[in-house]
Amino acid sequence: xxxxxxxxxxxxxxxxxxxxxxxxxxxxxxxxxxxxxxxxxxxxxxxxxxxxxxxxxxxxxxxxxxxxxxxxxxxxxxxxxxxxxxxxxxxxxxxxxxxxxxxxxxxxxxxxxxxxxxxxxxxxxxxxxxxxxxxxxxxxxxxxxxxxxxxxxxxxxxxxxxxxxxxxxxxxxxxxxxxxxxxxxxxxxxxxxxxxxxxxxxxxxxxxxxxxxxxxxxxxxxxxxxxxxxxxxxxxxxxxxxxxxxxxxxxxxxxxxxxxxxxxxxxxxxxxxxxxxxxxxxxxxxxxxxxxxxxxxxxxxxxxxxxxxxxxxxxxxxxxxxxxxxxxxxxxxxxxxxxxxxxxxxxxxxxxxxxxxxxxxxxxxxxxxxxxxxxxxxxxxxxxxxxxxxxxxxxxxxxxxxxxxxxxxxxxxxxxxxxxxxxxxxxxxxxxxxxxxxx
Numbered sequence: 001x002x003x004x005x006x007x008x009x010x011x012x013x014x015x016x017x018x019x020x021x022x023x024x025x026x027x028x029x030x031x032x033x034x035x036x037x038x039x040x041x042x043x044x045x046x047x048x049x050x051x052x053x054x055x056x057x058x059x060x061x062x063x064x065x066x067x068x069x070x071x072x073x074x075x076x077x078x079x080x081x082x083x084x085x086x087x088x089x090x091x092x093x094x095x096x097x098x099x100x101x102x103x104x105x106x107x108x109x110x111x112x113x114x115x116x117x118x119x120x121x122x123x124x125x126x127x128x129x130x131x132x133x134x135x136x137x138x139x140x141x142x143x144x145x146x147x148x149x150x151x152x153x154x155x156x157x158x159x160x161x162x163x164x165x166x167x168x169x170x171x172x173x174x175x176x177x178x179x180x181x182x183x184x185x186x187x188x189x190x191x192x193x194x195x196x197x198x199x200x201x202x203x204x205x206x207x208x209x210x211x212x213x214x215x216x217x218x219x220x221x222x223x224x225x226x227x228x229x230x231x232x233x234x235x236x237x238x239x240x241x242x243x244x245x246x247x248x249x250x251x252x253x254x255x256x257x258x259x260x261x262x263x264x265x266x267x268x269x270x271x272x273x274x275x276x277x278x279x280x281x282x283x284x285x286x287x288x289x290x291x292x293x294x295x296x297x298x299x300x301x302x303x304x305x306x307x308x309x310x311x312x313x314x315x316x317x318x319x320x321x322x323x324x325x326x327x328x329x330x331x332x333x334x335x336x337x338x339x340x341x342x343x344x345x346x347x348x349x350x351x352x353x354x355x356x357x358x359x360x361x362x363x364x365x366x367x368x369x370x371x372x373x374x375x376x377x378x379x380x381x382x383x384x385x386x387x388x389x390x391x392x393x394x395x396x397x398x399x400x401x402x403x404x405x406x407x408x409x410x411x412x413x414x415x416x417x418x419x420x421x422x423x424x425x426x427x428x429x430x431x432x433x434x435x436x437x438x439x
Contacts, residue, residue, distance in 0.1 A: 001318050005284060010325040013112050014318035016060045022105045023077055026202060027092045028052060030100075030184055033201035034194075040091040047088035048081075056084065074098040095194030099305060100184045103218040106317060107180055108206055110226060113321035114176035120328035121169045121233070125162060127335040129435065132158035136427060139420060140254060140345035141356065146246075150356050151349060151423040154255070154340060159434045161240045166434075168233045175229040178222050182206060183214035188304040216305040220298040223313070227295035230320050234288035237331050241278035241285070244334060248275045254345045258337035277334050284327040291316040349420075353386040354395040360417040361399060361409075368408040378405050 001011065012018060028048045035045040059080065067076035075098075082089035093101075136155035141148050182203035186194045203210050211218050248256040257277050259265070265272030294316055298309035349356065358379050365375035382398040382405075399405050399414050406414070431439035 001322050005326045006322050007325055007329060010113060010116050010322050011318075013109050013116075014322065016063075017058045019105060019109070020058045020060070020063065020077060022108050023074070023101050024048075024052065024081065025206065026101050026104050026184075027078075027081075027096075029202045029205045030096060030194075030198050031092055031094070033198040034091070034094055036201070037195055037197060039195070040094060041088075044088040044091035047085055048092070051085045072098075074101055095186050095192075095198075096184060097187045097216060099214075099217045100186070102310075103214075104182045104184065104202065104206070104208070106223075106313065107182060107208055107218065109317065110223075110321070111176055111180040111207070113317075113325075114172060114179070114226075116325055117230075117233075117321065117328065118169060118172055118176070120325055120332070121165055121172065124328055124332045124335065125165055125169070127332050128158050128162040128165065131335055131338065131340075132156075132162055132431075132435075135340060135342075136431060137424060138340070138342050138345065139349060139424065141349045148348075148352055148356055150359065151420055153424060153427055154342075154345065156427060156430060157243065158335075159431060161236075161243075163434045164236050164239070165233075168229075168236055171229045171232060175226045177209075179226045180208045181211040181218055181222065182208040183211045183216075183218050185211075185214045185216070187216060189214040189216045217301065217309075220295075220301065220309055223309075224292075224295045224299050227292050227316060227320055230324050231289040231292040234285040234324060234327065237327050238282050238285035240331065241281040241334075244278045244338070245275045245282070248273075248278075252344075252348065253341065254348060255338055255340045257334055258339055277330060281327055281331055281334075284323055284330075288320050288324050288327070291320040351391050353389070353391040353393055354418055355383055355386055355391075357418045358383050358395065360422065361395075361405075361414065364413060364417055365405070365408055370408050378402065 001014070028045070031040065031048055032045045034040045035042045063073075063076050063080045066079050067073050070076050070079070074093075078089075078093055081092065132155045134155070135158065136153060138154040139151055140154045140157070142150050142152035182199060183189070184194060184199035184202050185191050185196070191199075199210055202208075213219075244255060244257065246252060247254045256273065257275050259273045264270075265274045265276075294312045298312055301309060362372075362375050362379045365378060366372050370378070379399075382402060383395055385398060386393045386395045396415065396418050400411050428439050
């Protein structure tokens with residue numbers, strides 16, 4: 001966790017105190033269920049909850065000191081709680097194993113983190129929707145291979161991003177449901193020393209579902225899917241960030257990050273306005289994706305369990321969620337404040353002498369009876385002249401002066417093929433697909 005790229009709400013989920021509080025709730029709910037079943041005295045469960053009702057401070061340093069001797073974090077925690085509660089605490093952890101506490105706690109933390117990330121995506125979706133509708137009919141050039149292709153609108157670019165993050169939201173909701181499972185099944189997951197009803201009780205209290213077969217640990221395919229989903233979301237952030245970075249290049253400059261008063265772009269060159277936020281997002285996306293492979297490798301544990309996954313998850317649980325939370329917040333800010341330059345978009349759109357309309361002429365020639373091969377040849381030979389003139393020549397004028405072209409198409413028919421509005425006639429349809437009936 002790097003404080004520079006952390007936000008308080010997400011960071012709070014992963015503090016030692018937060019972890020120990022979840023551990024206590026797991027143990028106390030399990031003890032409560034054992035009392036309900038008559039396995040332990042009711043007063044044991046009551047004593048735990050009575051102490052908890054005092055809103056005690058969790059002494060992390062004291063627990064760490066015990067662990068320094070025991071070399072076991074769960075035992076250290078149980079020892080510390082017993083020191084606070086007294087003799088009745090001996091009934092804690094009856095029939096349970098450490099993984100019951102650790103895995104169930106991680107499920108709670110990841111579910112809490114997912115809730116924050118879903119809210120982050122909702123904020124980004126709201127920003128994308130506002131800006132997409134603002135520029136729904138703002139013409140700009142679409143590019144393939146980085147080369148001018150045909151006209152689109154800037155609103156369509158943002159609508160595409162909206163649709164992508166809407167899919168990411170669905171993926172994350174599904175991943176949250178998959179990860180939010182509880183295991184209170186004891187050593188090797190057989191329930192030999194604890195009733196399955198205890199697990200059901202704890203799961204219900206913590207808002208989790210029961211893990212069908214826990215083998216002492218919750219199967220790590222669930223975690224792999226969760227972190228893979230975070231990786232996909234990070235890639236979507238990078239895709240949108242890369243688009244902004246390209247649009248901010250001096251030669252393009254169709255949009256750029258907001259540059260605040262007093263902001264400096266370079267220590268050497270006072271004129272610089274660099275896309276530092278989206279470059280930062282590209283780097284953060286790489287980090288989040290970097291946590292996916294360890295999560296996938298955690299799936300293959302030895303037999304019913306080992307702890308090779310444990311050290312990995314102590315890193316990737318906090319770091320992946322904290323980093324992605326920050327990145328989503330930063331991406332939302334970039335979109336909300338993005339500076340958009342329609343005049344520059346129009347200038348770039350017209351830069352190459354009408355080449356963006358070449359396909360319409362090609363299709364018109366084929367519909368007029370010219371073979372596709374000849375149609376392509378006629379349009380391309382004129383288009384290359386425009387290309388080599390760096391847009392100084394006009395494709396429209398060259399085509400009107402080409403006798404082979406005018407033999408098939410009238411001047412009026414050729415001119416009709418250079419109508420910008422033709423390319424935008426289905427924008428409403430696409431917006432309706434993305435944003436619903438109102439578009």
